[in-house]
Amino acid sequence: MTDAHAAARGVGVVVVAAGSGARLRAGLPKAFVALAGRPLLAHSLDTVAAVPGVASVAVVVPADLLDPSGPAWSGVSLPPGAVVVAGGAERTASVAAGLASLDPSCDVVLVHDAARCLTPVAVFARVVAAVRAGAAGVVPGIPVVDTIKVVDAAGVVTSTPPRESLRAVQTPQGFRREVLLAAHAAGAGATDDAALVEALGHDVLVVEGDVRAHKVTTPDDLAQAERLLAAPTTGGRP
Numbered sequence: 001m002t003d004a005h006a007a008a009r010g011v012g013v014v015v016v017a018a019g020s021g022a023r024l025r026a027g028l029p030k031a032f033v034a035l036a037g038r039p040l041l042a043h044s045l046d047t048v049a050a051v052p053g054v055a056s057v058a059v060v061v062p063a064d065l066l067d068p069s070g071p072a073w074s075g076v077s078l079p080p081g082a083v084v085v086a087g088g089a090e091r092t093a094s095v096a097a098g099l100a101s102l103d104p105s106c107d108v109v110l111v112h113d114a115a116r117c118l119t120p121v122a123v124f125a126r127v128v129a130a131v132r133a134g135a136a137g138v139v140p141g142i143p144v145v146d147t148i149k150v151v152d153a154a155g156v157v158t159s160t161p162p163r164e165s166l167r168a169v170q171t172p173q174g175f176r177r178e179v180l181l182a183a184h185a186a187g188a189g190a191t192d193d194a195a196l197v198e199a200l201g202h203d204v205l206v207v208e209g210d211v212r213a214h215k216v217t218t219p220d221d222l223a224q225a226e227r228l229l230a231a232p233t234t235g236g237r238p
């Protein structure tokens with residue numbers, strides 16, 4: 001531990017893997033679908049294990065897959081000391097379950113989608129560094145290439161935000177632990193944790209994301225992830 005980080009007490013990581021993955025149509029929860037012969041979750045946890053400063057890991061899975069010795073877990077290496085807990089019906093509930101299971105001595109918490117299984121270690125490091133530098137919340141993001149429309153319930157466009165101001169955000173999202181705890185105590189139902197933190201009035205900083213942090217959602221995404229892993233120049237987890 002350096003002098004500059006003398007107050008740092010460790011990074012806790014919640015890996016949410018309790019979604020059903022209905023859009024992947026694979027017949028089992030998305031995080032347990034195979035990519036290059038191993039579950040998406042295995043790839044995500046390999047990366048988490050390589051992130052400097054990680055002191056506590058909570059892996060949040062469907063209630064019927066809690067046993068890491070079960071067949072669905074074949075090929076998954078749990079980081080040392082990781083706990084496995086059951087998720088909830090909504091992503092927010094799954095994050096809250098993981099957050100409650102982390103070592104409370106961690107001062108920084110990252111929340112990561114298991115489905116973003118090729119996210120480079122460097123993205124984790126950027127997020128941690130920005131939280132350590134003082135941000136209440138930090139998300140990786142990339143510029144959007146499409147023009148985005150806001151529509152009403154009838155599908156009529158109500159506005160067109162300037163594209164330069166938009167970012168597609170990814171995970172890991174990082175927070176000071178007490179900020180994320182307060183945000184979850186105050187709200188629910190958001191599609192990401194940053195939205196809960198924003199709702200409390202905190203600034204959330206966007207740092208550079210990575211196309212490899214794309215979330216596997218559809219069969220096409222899975223095929224693209226297979227290609228990325230196979231490509232000698234972009235594969236692996238730098």
Ligand code: C5P
Pocket residue numbers: 016017018019020030031060087088089090091092094095112113114115116215217
């Ligand atoms: O459904 P979506 O693709 O947005 O899920 C993002 C991440 O959140 C996935 O890794 C998924 O496993 C997780 N999740 C969860 N509990 C839920 C819903 C999603 O852990 N109830």
